[in-house]
Amino acid sequence: GNSVTQMEGPVTLSEEAFLTINCTYTATGYPSLFWYVQYPGEGLQLLLKATKADDKGSNKGFEATYRKETTSFHLEKGSVQVSDSAVYFCAPHSGAGSYQLTFGKGTKLSVIP
Amino acid sequence: NAGVTQTPKFQVLKTGQSMTLQCAQDMNHEYMSWYRQDPGMGLRLIHYSVGAGITDQGEVPNGYNVSRSTTEDFPLRLLSAAPSQTSVYFCASSYDSGGLRGSPLHFGNGTRLTVT
Numbered sequence: 651g652n653s654v655t656q657m658e659g660p661v662t663l664s665e666e667a668f669l670t671i672n673c674t675y676t677a678t679g680y681p682s683l684f685w686y687v688q689y690p691g692e693g694l695q696l697l698l699k700a701t702k703a704d705d706k707g708s709n710k711g712f713e714a715t716y717r718k719e720t721t722s723f724h725l726e727k728g729s730v731q732v733s734d735s736a737v738y739f740c741a742p743h744s745g746a747g748s749y750q751l752t753f754g755k756g757t758k759l760s761v762i763p
Numbered sequence: 764n765a766g767v768t769q770t771p772k773f774q775v776l777k778t779g780q781s782m783t784l785q786c787a788q789d790m791n792h793e794y795m796s797w798y799r800q801d802p803g804m805g806l807r808l809i810h811y812s813v814g815a816g817i818t819d820q821g822e823v824p825n826g827y828n829v830s831r832s833t834t835e836d837f838p839l840r841l842l843s844a845a846p847s848q849t850s851v852y853f854c855a856s857s858y859d860s861g862g863l864r865g866s867p868l869h870f871g872n873g874t875r876l877t878v879t
Contacts, residue, residue, distance in 0.1 A: 681864065693855075694806075694868070743866075749811055750808055750822070
C-alpha cells in the first residue's frame with residue numbers, strides 16, 4: 651500500500667517568510683500527487699496537484715513539483731501570509747482501482763504578523 | 764452548489780448508544796468515503812463506496828457500518844459508541860469511479876463526536 655512521510659509540525663513563521671513543507675511517499679503504480687489544506691473548523695480542500703513526473707502544481711502562490719526520482723512532492727511558498735495558517739496534508743492517489751487513499755499526518759502552519 | 768453536506772456538526776453520546784452520521788453530496792459522485800481525524804494520527808479511512816449498493820472496509824472499520832442505497836447519500840452508523848470513537852469524522856466524495864488517480868476528494872465540514 652501507499653505511505654506518506656510528511657514534515658512534522660507545528661511550523662511557526664513570520665509573515666512574508668519562505669515556506670517549505672517536505673513530503674515523500676511510496677505508492678503502487680504511478681500516482682498523482684495532491685496537497686490538501688484544512689482551515690480551522692473546516693474539512694480538507696484541494697490546494698494543488700500534479701499528475702506526472704516533473705509537473706508543477708500551483709495555486710494561491712503555493713507550488714510543488716512532482717519528483718519521481720526522489721519520490722517527493724515538497725510544498726513551497728515564497729512569502730506566507732497570516733491567512734495561510736492552516737494544516738497541510740500530502741496525499742498520493744494511485745488510481746487503477748486503488749480507492750484507499752493515504753494521507754500524511756498533516757503539518758500545522760501558523761503565520762504570525 | 765452545496766457540495767458535501769454532513770450532519771450533525773456536533774454530537775455527544777454516552778457509551779453504548781448508537782447513532783447515524785449523515786453525509787450527502789449533490790455532485791453525482793460515484794465514490795464516497797468516511798474518515799476519522801485524530802490528533803497525531805492524521806486521517807484514517809473507515810469505509811468507502813464506489814457506487815450505489817457497493818461498500819468496502821478501510822483501515823479502521825470496526826464499530827462502524829455503512830450502506831449506499833443512493834448515489835447521493837452515504838450514512839455512517841455507530842453501533843454501540845465507545846470513548847475510543849471520540850473523533851472528528853469527515854465524509855468525502857470524488858467523481859472518478861475508475862480509481863482516484865486524477866480526481867480530488869471533496870470533503871464535508873466534519874462532525875465532531877464526543878463519547879462519554
